[in-house]
Amino acid sequence: MAIEVKLTANLQKLAGGARSVQSEGATVAEVLEDLERRHPGLRDMVVADGQIHRFVNIYLNDEDVRFLGQLNTPLKEGDVLSVLPALAGG
Amino acid sequence: MPDGSNQMAVTVYIPTPFRRLAGNQTYLKAEGRTVGEVLDALGSEYPGLKDMIYDEADEIPGHINIYINNQEVHSLQGKETPVNDGDEMAVIPAIAGGAALTPEQVDRYSRHIIMPQIGPVGQRKLMEAKVLIVGAGGLGGPAALYLALAGVGTIGIADFDVVDLSNLQRQVLHQTGDVGRKKTESAKETLLSYNPDVNVVIHNTPLTSDNAMEIIPQYDIVVNGADNFTTRYLVNDASYFAGKTLVDGSILLFDGQATVFVPGHGCYRCLFPAPPPPGLVPNCAEAGVLGALTGVMGSIQAIEVVKQILEIGDSLVSRLLLFDALSMEFRVVKLRQDPKCPLCGDDATITELIDYEGFCGAPFPGGHDGIQVS
Numbered sequence: 001m002a003i004e005v006k007l008t009a010n011l012q013k014l015a016g017g018a019r020s021v022q023s024e025g026a027t028v029a030e031v032l033e034d035l036e037r038r039h040p041g042l043r044d045m046v047v048a049d050g051q052i053h054r055f056v057n058i059y060l061n062d063e064d065v066r067f068l069g070q071l072n073t074p075l076k077e078g079d080v081l082s083v084l085p086a087l088a089g090g
Numbered sequence: 091m092p093d094g095s096n097q098m099a100v101t102v103y104i105p106t107p108f109r110r111l112a113g114n115q116t117y118l119k120a121e122g123r124t125v126g127e128v129l130d131a132l133g134s135e136y137p138g139l140k141d142m143i144y145d146e147a148d149e150i151p152g153h154i155n156i157y158i159n160n161q162e163v164h165s166l167q168g169k170e171t172p173v174n175d176g177d178e179m180a181v182i183p184a185i186a187g188g189a190a191l192t193p194e195q196v197d198r199y200s201r202h203i204i205m206p207q208i209g210p211v212g213q214r215k216l217m218e219a220k221v222l223i224v225g226a227g228g229l230g231g232p233a234a235l236y237l238a239l240a241g242v243g244t245i246g247i248a249d250f251d252v253v254d255l256s257n258l259q260r261q262v263l264h265q266t267g268d269v270g271r272k273k274t275e276s277a278k279e280t281l282l283s284y285n286p287d288v289n290v291v292i293h294n295t296p297l298t299s300d301n302a303m304e305i306i307p308q309y310d311i312v313v314n315g316a317d318n319f320t321t322r323y324l325v326n327d328a329s330y331f332a333g334k335t336l337v338d339g340s341i342l343l344f345d346g347q348a349t350v351f352v353p354g355h356g357c358y359r360c361l362f363p364a365p366p367p368p369g370l371v372p373n374c375a376e377a378g379v380l381g382a383l384t385g386v387m388g389s390i391q392a393i394e395v396v397k398q399i400l401e402i403g404d405s406l407v408s409r410l411l412l413f414d415a416l417s418m419e420f421r422v423v424k425l426r427q428d429p430k431c432p433l434c435g436d437d438a439t440i441t442e443l444i445d446y447e448g449f450c451g452a453p454f455p456g457g458h459d460g461i462q463v464s
């Protein structure tokens with residue numbers, strides 16, 4: 001399943017500066033595993049101990065996966081994931 | 091009761107000074123065929139209100155203006171002006187010693203007043219509103235600036251910091267000569283130079299658990315322009331406890347986020363249940379921020395405040411707006427109230443302000459006893 005993953009600027013440095021990366025996986029967890037292979041270090045910014053960090057949201061299209069199936073949320077071809085950490089700046 | 095065949099249902103806006111006479115309601119429904127009949131219907135239901143809108147001769151006194159769909163009825167047919175179903179009426183008292191709006195105010199705010207969504211009634215709402223800006227920095231600056239230009243009556247500025255030269259790359263309230271001055275004082279001077287009509291209240295102190303519940307309840311709406319997670323969670327919780335709408339914005343590098351938290355419809359903890367461990371998500375001082383991005387996001391916050399005050403449009407309640415300046419993309423994702431939220435969920439465990447320094451696991455940016463809000 002080809003999935004596009006959008007990254008905020010803060011995470012882009014872990015993906016070679018790309019604002020959006022292509023990935024493969026049938027669930028959110030699989031995509032994160034695939035991303036980790038391609039961009040080591042990225043997954044740790046998003047999950048720990050099998051849970052999404054509480055200061056990071058992952059959106060499947062426009063829906064927060066916390067309200068879907070968390071890391072087990074199934075994906076389909078063409079889905080867009082957005083990884084969104086909290087920002088503190090004002 | 092009349093047969094009702096010609097009775098029109100009208101919504102009547104009651105401004106703050108009269109609200110206690112109208113059961114503390116902002117909007118009343120009343121029926122009638124003319125402005126006079128609608129006022130009579132209101133008067134019979136709320137006798138205290140009747141005394142305010144009619145003089146001894148049963149006429150509308152000169153210091154009260156009645157608007158129907160933003161048009162003053164004196165310029166129509168006065169009390170005989172016919173009304174239609176769905177019309178909006180407003181009863182607007184003069185402010186001390188003047189007309190509802192002075193000629194200068196009509197001139198100054200004319201580009202707003204001519205818009206049907208605002209009009210003189212909306213302008214009065216703006217002039218009666220009280221908005222607290224947390225942080226006189228990148229977001230708070232443009233937000234406060236546009237609210238002051240719009241004539242928002244009372245603008246509170248909470249910040250304890252002084253202007254640093256590195257602030258001037260983005261913080262529009264402060265100028266080169268202000269370096270070293272208190273941000274609140276610099277902000278007040280700038281806002282008043284733009285619009286002396288506005289009352290700027292400064293809170294030149296770190297916002298803490300000790301004073302947040304004294305300061306926030308004084309306002310109708312809170313704008314979050316804080317630069318650290320500690321203050322963000324404090325302001326979120328205090329706004330929720332005070333029952334205030336919080337217009338949230340945050341920025342880093344090229345990214346901006348904005349949303350509106352109305353108590354009962356999701357809060358910052360529903361969006362981000364916990365802050366990141368210190369050091370994992372950098373702040374603007376560590377990572378940088380595009381100056382003009384603060385203008386975009388601060389302006390969006392000002393727009394949301396104005397819409398809340400005017401009760402127009404679709405707010406960002408239950409939606410999170412994301413702006414990526416590099417791809418120049420705006421996106422909107424859903425923001426749900428979390429039933430498990432410890433603040434506003436079904437089994438809330440947070441019932442008063444907590445130790446935010448402990449919760450966020452980091453010392454306050456402003457020092458051991460202060461939270462930096464810039």
